[in-house]
Amino acid sequence: MGDHGQDRNGSPTLHRSTAHRSETEPVRTRWTPKPEQILILESIFNSGMVNPPKEDTVRIRKLLEKFGAVGDANVFYWFQNRRSRSRRRQRQLQASLMADPRAAPGVTQQAGGRVVPHERPTSSSSSSTSSNNSTFPCSSSASSSASSYNFVMDDGSDDLFSMISSQTPFMCSSHVPRSHYQPGQCMAKLIFTKASLP
Amino acid sequence: MGDHGQDRNGSPTLHRSTAHRSETEPVRTRWTPKPEQILILESIFNSGMVNPPKEDTVRIRKLLEKFGAVGDANVFYWFQNRRSRSRRRQRQLQASLMADPRAAPGVTQQAGGRVVPHERPTSSSSSSTSSNNSTFPCSSSASSSASSYNFVMDDGSDDLFSMISSQTPFMCSSHVPRSHYQPGQCMAKLIFTKASLP
DNA sequence: TAACTATGAATGAAGG
DNA sequence: CCTTCATTCATAGTTA
Numbered sequence: 001m002g003d004h005g006q007d008r009n010g011s012p013t014l015h016r017s018t019a020h021r022s023e024t025e026p027v028r029t030r031w032t033p034k035p036e037q038i039l040i041l042e043s044i045f046n047s048g049m050v051n052p053p054k055e056d057t058v059r060i061r062k063l064l065e066k067f068g069a070v071g072d073a074n075v076f077y078w079f080q081n082r083r084s085r086s087r088r089r090q091r092q093l094q095a096s097l098m099a100d101p102r103a104a105p106g107v108t109q110q111a112g113g114r115v116v117p118h119e120r121p122t123s124s125s126s127s128s129t130s131s132n133n134s135t136f137p138c139s140s141s142a143s144s145s146a147s148s149y150n151f152v153m154d155d156g157s158d159d160l161f162s163m164i165s166s167q168t169p170f171m172c173s174s175h176v177p178r179s180h181y182q183p184g185q186c187m188a189k190l191i192f193t194k195a196s197l198p
Numbered sequence: 199m200g201d202h203g204q205d206r207n208g209s210p211t212l213h214r215s216t217a218h219r220s221e222t223e224p225v226r227t228r229w230t231p232k233p234e235q236i237l238i239l240e241s242i243f244n245s246g247m248v249n250p251p252k253e254d255t256v257r258i259r260k261l262l263e264k265f266g267a268v269g270d271a272n273v274f275y276w277f278q279n280r281r282s283r284s285r286r287r288q289r290q291l292q293a294s295l296m297a298d299p300r301a302a303p304g305v306t307q308q309a310g311g312r313v314v315p316h317e318r319p320t321s322s323s324s325s326s327t328s329s330n331n332s333t334f335p336c337s338s339s340a341s342s343s344a345s346s347y348n349f350v351m352d353d354g355s356d357d358l359f360s361m362i363s364s365q366t367p368f369m370c371s372s373h374v375p376r377s378h379y380q381p382g383q384c385m386a387k388l389i390f391t392k393a394s395l396p
Numbered sequence: 397t398a399a400c401t402a403t404g405a406a407t408g409a410a411g412g
Numbered sequence: 413c414c415t416t417c418a419t420t421c422a423t424a425g426t427t428a
Contacts, residue, residue: 029423029424030403030422030423030424031404032403032424033404051416071294073290073405074404074405077404077405077406078403078404080416081405083416084416084417084418085403088418228408228409228419228420229408229409230408230420231408271409272408272409275407275408275409276407276408278409278413279407279409281413282413283406
């Protein structure tokens, strides 16, 4: 696996749950990604970049920062957890399929059997200035029309949205060869192609 | 794996969490250091011995064994991880300080200046004079100690308890058997200086 | 309100 | 030393 330098450093900006707390109170609250941030992360992950090198992690963080405080570490953890849990689900799915051959392959159906959920139901259609989406769109306008999209996230650049909703294959069903990843292609490429780097 | 001279072998005595399955269940669980063990390790680390040579690792293990099963490998890994993570934290701390200290980008609604996954609570006490420095204070690997250090006991000798409790600045008063432990201070000296070189 | 679930964060263990 | 993986802890959010 490891092939490029990685570093999960970052500054996870936390937030306090309740507004009334002593200023000197440690109260470590964890980062709670905004829906938009989750969308971005999810898109990147699904585009094949499941383990972004530090360099890209920083870029991703900068991008996410447009929607809320976040640190490199948060991004790093997110990908690590995502990867790990994705793998685990896959494993369990496999296991349960072997244990119970009558389970229909392809889609997990919870008929009577206590089976694990599928690959991320996601969407906590939370409120937070409710603006869009309930569950992942994943369809409709696909075709990444544009070509040279690049996010110069050094300052104003909000066309980000248009891109995000481009394509979302959602789970590479073909179980990518773990270990050495990086097929990288779809959106991640667009995001990270040139630009950005000062 | 083979490290330079270092040997992480030992008897990684594992624990079973709540073993209730088959009687012949492997259930490999990883070592979960007891609070007392953490305190000892932390103290040693903070005392400057961040990379104990094999001999000391063995001694440390023996000491720790009084509070629960543990192997040399566990001790070795502990120091390695501690070293690594300590350095990382400190490194990112620098990075985050460097990145525009005022008005964190996007950190408007969240806590004032809570950043970084918090380097060990270390600084809690004193911290003024150069005591705890996580960044490789010494290259060690064979340097520190290197000679006349010797452990107190080789078998029954519980004065260890009294020592620990006397040296405990905080903690040992409240909860959590895991995580959120506080760093000890400088008990390693006491541990290693009983001097009765064999 | 207390369970429960999803998931961010921490850390033991390896691999290289 | 570095990075990654597997587990586990802790908690924001949700549900009954």
